[in-house]
Amino acid sequence: MSYIEELTTALGKEKVLVDPAERFVYGADWSPRTPDEFFPPDVVILPRTTRDVQRTIKVAYEHGIPVTAGGGLTGMLGGAVPLFKGIYIDTTTMNSVVEVDSKNQTIRVQAGATLQEVNDAVHPYDLWLPHQPESKWVSTVGSAIACDNDSTFGVRYGKILNCLLSAEIVTGTGEVLELGHRKAHFTSSGYKLKDLLAGSEGTLGVITEATLKLEPIPATRRVDMLVFPRLGAAVDYLSRLLKAGLCIEAAHINCKRRLKFYTQTYKQKYGKDPEIPAWGEALLAISFAGDKGVVDFQRDEAVRLSKEFEAQLVEERELVDSWWTSKYTLEFEPFKQKWPDSQTKKKFGAADPGVPVGRLEEFYHKFVEIAEKHRLDIIGMNAYLEHPNSIGFSLSCAVYVDYRDADEVKRFREYHDELSKMAISFEGTMSTFMSDTHQKAPYLELEHGASLRHMREIKRLFDPKGILNPGKKFPREESP
Ligand SMILES: Cc1cc2nc3c(=O)[nH]c(=O)nc-3n(C[C@H](O)[C@H](O)[C@H](O)COP(=O)(O)OP(=O)(O)OC[C@H]3O[C@@H](n4cnc5c(N)ncnc54)[C@H](O)[C@@H]3O)c2cc1C
Numbered sequence: 001m002s003y004i005e006e007l008t009t010a011l012g013k014e015k016v017l018v019d020p021a022e023r024f025v026y027g028a029d030w031s032p033r034t035p036d037e038f039f040p041p042d043v044v045i046l047p048r049t050t051r052d053v054q055r056t057i058k059v060a061y062e063h064g065i066p067v068t069a070g071g072g073l074t075g076m077l078g079g080a081v082p083l084f085k086g087i088y089i090d091t092t093t094m095n096s097v098v099e100v101d102s103k104n105q106t107i108r109v110q111a112g113a114t115l116q117e118v119n120d121a122v123h124p125y126d127l128w129l130p131h132q133p134e135s136k137w138v139s140t141v142g143s144a145i146a147c148d149n150d151s152t153f154g155v156r157y158g159k160i161l162n163c164l165l166s167a168e169i170v171t172g173t174g175e176v177l178e179l180g181h182r183k184a185h186f187t188s189s190g191y192k193l194k195d196l197l198a199g200s201e202g203t204l205g206v207i208t209e210a211t212l213k214l215e216p217i218p219a220t221r222r223v224d225m226l227v228f229p230r231l232g233a234a235v236d237y238l239s240r241l242l243k244a245g246l247c248i249e250a251a252h253i254n255c256k257r258r259l260k261f262y263t264q265t266y267k268q269k270y271g272k273d274p275e276i277p278a279w280g281e282a283l284l285a286i287s288f289a290g291d292k293g294v295v296d297f298q299r300d301e302a303v304r305l306s307k308e309f310e311a312q313l314v315e316e317r318e319l320v321d322s323w324w325t326s327k328y329t330l331e332f333e334p335f336k337q338k339w340p341d342s343q344t345k346k347k348f349g350a351a352d353p354g355v356p357v358g359r360l361e362e363f364y365h366k367f368v369e370i371a372e373k374h375r376l377d378i379i380g381m382n383a384y385l386e387h388p389n390s391i392g393f394s395l396s397c398a399v400y401v402d403y404r405d406a407d408e409v410k411r412f413r414e415y416h417d418e419l420s421k422m423a424i425s426f427e428g429t430m431s432t433f434m435s436d437t438h439q440k441a442p443y444l445e446l447e448h449g450a451s452l453r454h455m456r457e458i459k460r461l462f463d464p465k466g467i468l469n470p471g472k473k474f475p476r477e478e479s480p
Contacts, residue, residue, distance in 0.1 A: 015052060031076050037409075040085070043088070050176060057174040060087055061465060067088075067469070068082040068469045069089040071112065071114075091207075098209060100121060105127060106214060114137060114140055116136045118141060126216060128215060129215075130157040131159065132151050142206075145198060146201050147434060148198040152250050157215065165212065166210070167179050168207070179194040201435050203463065220290070223324045226311040226312065227276060228310070229280065234311075239391050249288055254380065261398070274322070277312060351395075351415070352397070353397065354393065354394060354428045354432040356426065356428060362426075370418050374414055376415055381395060
């Protein structure tokens with residue numbers, strides 16, 4: 001019996017897609033690629049339960065078939081693309097809520113639930129999951145963990161790992177494991193294997209369920225924008241706010257060019273881009289949330305302190321609202337509200353390096369220089385505060401890429417690699433929210449040195465035959 005026949009017998013026909021037309025859509029994600037760079041899997045599994053995933057992986061293990069798990073397929077670096085074909089597990093069919101425990105402020109969900117579905121389930125209890133990337137409408141819990149994406153509210157609540165209490169996975173041998181500490185918020189027992197899942201890209205196991213910590217929904221929120229003469233001044237200002245003891249909810253620095261990407265609704269209404277003072281080089285969007293009196297006090301204090309940094313408050317509320325709509329309340333129709341031509345012309349491509357905070361401005365100039373060198377049209381840089389109550393940025397260095405132009409796609413990849421390596425030379429990291437995928441795999445040793453050997457050993461423990469998402473993190477020939 002072929003392995004696909006075995007899967008059909010084990011799972012039932014309705015959970016196994018073999019029709020080429022149905023498989024085709026699983027051959028690419030949102031990463032810049034030419035139309036001929038599609039990798040449709042040989043078979044797609046639509047699981048309902050952990051048992052379905054376990055059965056699938058056991059068959060794959062027996063036959064040595066690659067297994068790639070995916071969620072919304074909106075990753076921007078090819079993480080869920082099944083480069084070596086084989087089996088694709090579409091986890092979005094596993095989106096049930098297992099338990100909402102409002103007293104202990106936790107939710108247990110299947111990993112294919114989107115972050116928005118989690119919030120829909122817990123809002124009636126006046127609770128929310130604050131891990132909120134822009135793509136919350138499609139990003140699943142499993143993929144948020146597996147690619148370690150960023151969040152609009154990272155400066156207050158951190159990233160997904162700060163919310164993740166426990167996760168169930170199926171390893172590369174088909175073993176089901178629970179990693180974590182149940183509903184306790186932290187532990188000092190054992191090794192923290194759960195933390196290995198953040199950014200693991202499905203290379204250690206397929207995540208099937210997760211227990212997440214929830215937070216009370218704040219009563220009010222106030223969003224403001226400030227213009228700064230330099231990027232570095234916006235960084236210093238944020239540092240000052242934290243020193244003063246303010247509890248910032250969201251903080252996003254946009255370089256001047258990048259702002260336009262977020263103000264499409266403004267442009268649609270007024271037929272022009274918003275006006276920013278000619279001296280303004282950076283725009284900081286910042287929010288405070290909580291009881292109204294506390295929010296008002298913090299906001300007024302933040303405005304008062306901004307005078308020390310030659311910053312100017314943006315008085316035009318429509319501009320602020322337009323930015324916030326695009327960042328947070330955007331109905332997810334990918335990019336259309338940001339950049340209406342995105343479905344037909346050039347698309348979005350980004351590198352996501354991380355650098356020490358004191359060198360952000362210097363790195364920004366390198367980003368512009370390298371993008372220009374590779375003749376790419378610059379969208380701009382965003383720096384998001386992602387570490388609770390401290391200065392720690394994830395960076396999105398974005399350019400436009402014409403997918404129909406193979407040379408431009410090639411130049412984008414060269415730009416991406418150069419910027420990633422530059423970040424390491426700045427004493428930073430290649431990735432802050434997209435993980436490594438196959439794109440950064442050749443350079444992992446540059447960032448991790450000898451410890452890469454131990455990472456391979458960890459991979460071997462969870463996935464002895466190297467069948468889980470091969471080619472990601474390690475070139476396939478280096479996998480077990
Ligand atoms: C319009 C738009 C806005 C975006 N905004 C943001 C943003 O604000 N912040 C941000 O960080 N990113 C953003 N992204 C990028 C992307 O959407 C996110 O990174 C998102 O987390 C990807 O989710 P997904 O479900 O589409 O993952 P996929 O692309 O399907 O998968 C991502 C990775 O997770 C792995 N994976 C998925 N499910 C599992 C599982 N159950 N077990 C093990 N591994 C699994 C895959 O193999 C792959 O490696 C945006 C993308 C778009 C198109």
